[in-house]
Every structure is written in C-alpha cells, then in structure tokens.
Amino acid sequence: MIPITVVDVRDAESLVVEVLRSGAIAQGPMVKRFEETFAGVAGAKHAVAVNNGTTALVASLQALDLQPGDEVITSPFTFVATLNAILEAGATAKFVDIRRDDFAIDPDAVAAAITPRTKVLMPVHLYGQTADMGKLVPLAAEHNLAIVEDSAQAVGAAFDGKRAGSFGTGCFSLYATKNVTTAEGGVITTDDDDLADRLRVLRNQGMRARYQYEMAGHNYRMTDLHAAVGIPQLEKLDELTAARQRNAKRLSEGLAGTLGLDLPQVLPGRDHVWHQYTVLVGPHAFLSRDELAAALTEKGIGNGIYYPKIVFDYDCYSGHPLVPGANVADFPVAAAAASQALSLPVHQHLTEEQVDTVINTVREVLGT
Numbered sequence: 045m046i047p048i049t050v051v052d053v054r055d056a057e058s059l060v061v062e063v064l065r066s067g068a069i070a071q072g073p074m075v076k077r078f079e080e081t082f083a084g085v086a087g088a089k090h091a092v093a094v095n096n097g098t099t100a101l102v103a104s105l106q107a108l109d110l111q112p113g114d115e116v117i118t119s120p121f122t123f124v125a126t127l128n129a130i131l132e133a134g135a136t137a138k139f140v141d142i143r144r145d146d147f148a149i150d151p152d153a154v155a156a157a158i159t160p161r162t163k164v165l166m167p168v169h170l171y172g173q174t175a176d177m178g179k180l181v182p183l184a185a186e187h188n189l190a191i192v193e194d195s196a197q198a199v200g201a202a203f204d205g206k207r208a209g210s211f212g213t214g215c216f217s218l219y220a221t222k223n224v225t226t227a228e229g230g231v232i233t234t235d236d237d238d239l240a241d242r243l244r245v246l247r248n249q250g251m252r253a254r255y256q257y258e259m260a261g262h263n264y265r266m267t268d269l270h271a272a273v274g275i276p277q278l279e280k281l282d283e284l285t286a287a288r289q290r291n292a293k294r295l296s297e298g299l300a301g302t303l304g305l306d307l308p309q310v311l312p313g314r315d316h317v318w319h320q321y322t323v324l325v326g327p328h329a330f331l332s333r334d335e336l337a338a339a340l341t342e343k344g345i346g347n348g349i350y351y352p353k354i355v356f357d358y359d360c361y362s363g364h365p366l367v368p369g370a371n372v373a374d375f376p377v378a379a380a381a382a383s384q385a386l387s388l389p390v391h392q393h394l395t396e397e398q399v400d401t402v403i404n405t406v407r408e409v410l411g412t
C-alpha cells in the first residue's frame with residue numbers, strides 16, 4: 045500500500061523528551077521557540093500558537109469584534125472547519141464560487157457578493173496553493189474588509205513571493221496530516237502588534253497578568269509537548285516542501301495527456317506546497333471519480349476525496365440562521381470539483397519508484 049499520508053515525527057524525540065524531563069509540559073518556552081521559528085517560516089512579524097487550526101480561525105474572527113449580522117465571505121469548497129469557525133464566532137457565512145484552476149474563491153464573484161454587512165474576506169488556500177491574492181487584497185482594501193486567511197493547508201506557500209498567512213491574519217493547522225504537524229495544533233500569524241497582543245490575551249482566558257482579565261477569553265493554548273513535536277519540521281520545511289514539489293512535478297509529467305484527467309496547475313507567481321495533489325476526473329475519463337478511487341484503493345494506491353460535497357450541503361446547515369440562502373445550484377464550479385476531485389499521494393516520504401507506481405496504476409486503470 046502506498047499511503048496518501050505518512051506521519052513521521054521521530055526527529056522530535058529528543059526535544060519531546062527534554063520537555064517531559066523538565067516537568068513544564070503546558071505552554072512555556074518551547075511554545076515560544078515554536079512561535080519564533082514559525083514567524084520566520086511564514087514571513088510574518090508575529091506567530092501566536094493555539095491548540096488547533098479551527099481555534100486559530102475562531103480567535104482571529106473574535107479578535108475583530110464582529111457584530112451579529114456581520115458577514116464573512118468564504119469558499120464553499122473547503123474543510124468544514126472553515127464554516128464552523130465562522131458560526132462559532134457568531135458571524136454570517138456568505139459563499140462565493142471558486143475557480144477551477146486554483147480551487148479558491150473567484151475574485152470576480154467576491155466583488156459581486158460584497159454588501160455593507162461584509163466585514164471579512166476568508167480565502168482558503170486549498171491543497172497548498174494560495175488564492176488569487178493579487179486581486180483579493182486590493183478588493184479587501186477598497187471595501188475596508190479584514191482578510192483572515194485559512195492557510196491550514198498552505199504553510200510555506202507564496203503569491204508573488206509573499207507567504208500565505210502574511211496578507212492578513214494567517215490561520216494555520218498543525219493537525220497530524222498537515223504539511224507541518226504537532227499532532228493537534230494551530231498558529232495565527234500577523235504583522236499587527238496590537239492584534240498579536242490581543243490574540244495572546246484571548247488565548248489565555250483574557251488574562252494579561254495573573255487575575256487581570258481584559259476580555260472574555262478562552263483556553264486556546266498550545267502545550268510545550270506539542271510545540272516540541274513541530275520544531276524540527278519547521279527547521280527543515282524547505283526540504284520537506286521541495287520533496288513534495290519534486291513528486292508533484294513527476295506526477296504531472298507522468299500523467300500528462302491522460303484522457304479525461306485535469307491535472308493540478310501551478311499558476312504563475314505562485315509557490316505551491318502540495319498539501320494535496322488533486323486531479324479532476326472529468327466526463328471523458330474511462331472511469332468516474334468514485335470508480336477510479338475504488339480501483340486505486342484495490343491496487344494499493346492510497347487516495348482521498350477532498351471534499352465530496354459543498355461544505356454547507358448537509359442537513360445540519362440547512363436553515364441555519366447564520367448560513368442564509370446558501371444554495372448548491374449557485375456554485376457550479378465548486379459542485380463540479382466536489383464530484384470530480386481525487387487526491388493522489390504526493391507527500392515527502394514517497395520514493396521515485398512509488399511515484400512511478402502511482403502514475404502507472406492510474407494510467408492502467410484508466411486504460412491510457
């Protein structure tokens with residue numbers, strides 16, 4: 045079996061043991077060290093570590109002091125955490141369709157969806173490539189919108205050399221299967237001193253100093269044990285990303301011309317970090333997406349469907365007061381992606397031989 049993800053954090057053993065021996069296992073010096081290293085990697089002035097990527101999104105929205113009725117524009121083609129974070133923050137979720145080339149929100153659709161209640165633009169940098177920040181940033185500036193980037197899948201990605209998470213408030217996930225992991229964890233990046241300060245207070249029960257509460261806060265803290273798991277990966281992130289990029293290039297060369305498959309594109313000016321290598325299985329392919337997935341699984345090629353449905357297309361969101369008027373029919377590009385997207389193994393632990401096995405098996409079962 046060639047798995048779709050491999051979690052290998054053995055290089056963290058000595059740092060984790062150091063934390064265990066110290067007895068100071070909750071948030072402490074290792075979290076601080078993680079934050080300093082992460083800020084460097086993300087090209088941001090501040091990094092605030094939290095307990096997962098979802099709380100990174102929630103805290104970033106809470107720090108904006110949104111009022112009931114304030115709208116957040118985001119993608120309908122994303123992991124459910126994006127939507128849940130908006131709802132948790134009490135904001136109204138507004139969706140716009142994605143583009144088929146980068147799987148991220150279409151700036152023209154965003155422009156058409158902005159209302160006087162719109163306060164936040166939340167692009168999702170899906171699969172490791174950023175959204176079209178060249179168009180989204182000026183649009184946000186023109187309408188005075190905050191940008192909160194769902195960068196959960198995009199650590200190290202860049203648009204015109206500027207890193208994901210440095211265009212607004214950057215929200216990263218460190219879940220086990222993400223490009224950098226602490227088992228569970230999250231990080232918020234910002235260049236804004238004031239915002240970073242508020243996020244640090246918010247993360248710790250709204251407490252500035254002992255029993256000095258400045259806001260109704262929460263416990264969003266990361267532990268030193270988790271921080272220790274992630275530090276070695278941050279230190280060699282360029283190497284990990286380069287391996288993913290090499291694998292993606294080999295996959296694209298090997299799969300070029302496969303009938304019915306749309307291969308993922310790296311758009312001009314964007315550095316793709318290949319959290320996923322996702323093809324679209326179109327109507328001219330010999331097998332449907334689901335048939336291809338099943339055939340690959342049977343032949344020992346791990347694969348994944350991210351995501352099988354539009355994010356709000358579940359009973360628990362239909363009629364939800366904070367998801368008003370969302371209708372699947374309004375998002376044809378996202379709906380097509382949900383029925384055609386299939387991710388193939390691209391992670392840094394693959395050998396060239398395994399990449400070739402993925403290519404040959406896909407071609408074989410598609411008969412081309």
Ligand SMILES: *Cc1c(COP(=O)(O)O)cnc(C)c1O
Pocket residue numbers: 096097098099122123125126168194196197216217218219228229230
């Ligand atoms: C993983 C992920 C999240 C949530 O991160 P957790 O650490 O699992 O809470 C949010 N958005 C996207 C797009 C993700 O892939």
